[in-house]
Amino acid sequence: EKTENYLHTARKKNGTLLFVLIDSENSAGQSASSLAKEAEKNGASAILIGGSSATDQLTMTETVSSIKKAVKIPVILFPGNVTGVVPGADAILFSSLLNSDNPYFISQAQALGAPSVLRFGLEPLPTAYIIIGEGTTVWHVGSVRTIPFDKPGLAVMYALSAQFMGMRFVYLEAGSGAKSNVQPEMIAAVRKLFKGFLIVGGGIRSPETAKEVAKAGADAIVIGTFIEKGGSFKTISDIVKTIQSVRK
Template structure:
């Protein structure tokens, strides 16, 4: 008892922390004290945007808390360690864009989970600024959470959800592309799915990134599932009209999507036309397989390029992705 009080006095000047307890998560996890200590240290050290000294301070305070309470808990949200101060992913993306010009967000399909954490670790080493996790037809929410959790234990860059439906929300993610499919013919994908998922985003304290989502072309899974009126690849003016509508509606992100596995990518001409009018973060994805294509899209004004199918299907994807990241940076 005396030893514990001495430790408490020694750490009395350290900031208090807020530890989140997720009762649903506790149904699936039970940690012994030794393993819990290791997991806490690993989680804190993997938290982005916190200085090394602050991380060590938080680790020290956390260990005192664990010793004092003898609790068995699952800490699932890195914001629990930041003294209640949210380090906005949106600000991080803005700063990365200012630093590098164009960023790469590899997309990991939650339906193809084999080696997801390993892939995330590799792309981080190549210079990816964040990892997207999602899929147009993903339905297994528990599997999604397991994938996100495994990825976060391996990387320091943010994990951002890219959901195709309300099942694409995970409590472990840092942020979510909270998107509306602007050119869908189905109200469900414009506002209804968003309404159904909004409370979960708030409950899990996931940072929402307000995103206008536009499907370009036809024939992909995203186009089919989302019941989109695909904008023809050569109709730049229509894309501009939608992009301005997104901006005027307060959407600070715009995602031009040809769809995973698309036979062609969005042209630099369309990207350039949209860039002249849209002032937010411009994301472009779908059908980008070659470094030359990525470089042209970056020069046309894309802030973020999303790579997905190449990672899933190309055996030499590591060399190509590494080249893409180098080529798109200024």
């Protein structure tokens, strides 16, 4: 439980954390390891490696290994499918896409991937992955029965069920590159009842938005597209300062 303990300790000490998502296929010119290094330097608390596209496992394994060498913060797999389970990382968001209509994404992919998680010695972080909104890649690929942005009560129902099933992480996901981020009202409603570690991502690209999300009760926010598109690390550093100042 090394990574899970680290996250809780960091959360208590620093306020809301920033996780930077790196997709080995999509980084704008810069190598994944130099992006990870910059992210760490500017205050990120963990690197997530994943993507919903069909990343090949060899590239993925190489990316994990180069990032592991470059940073001290935990490297956590964020797989979009069984192919996202590779050796060398510290932990894995072992996720069930709770509001999918396809049982493959709720329990079958998990069963197929579990033996590799064990074999590679990855620390599983039991995560309820809940998709909000529509039109994103994850919404399409995951056969999602979506939760509209303005229905916080539905997100609460899923988060509660996750808690009752023993999942210690909830990830409210608007989707990579989403036009709109998950709204503060929904985050606050989930925060009120969910006792575990709350991750929020999708469409966050400014300190102002990050602040709202943190204020509403996120334990960690995830930023991917902004960095992939070459966004400045000065902004990342501002985001970290902002979210850490919100709640202690």
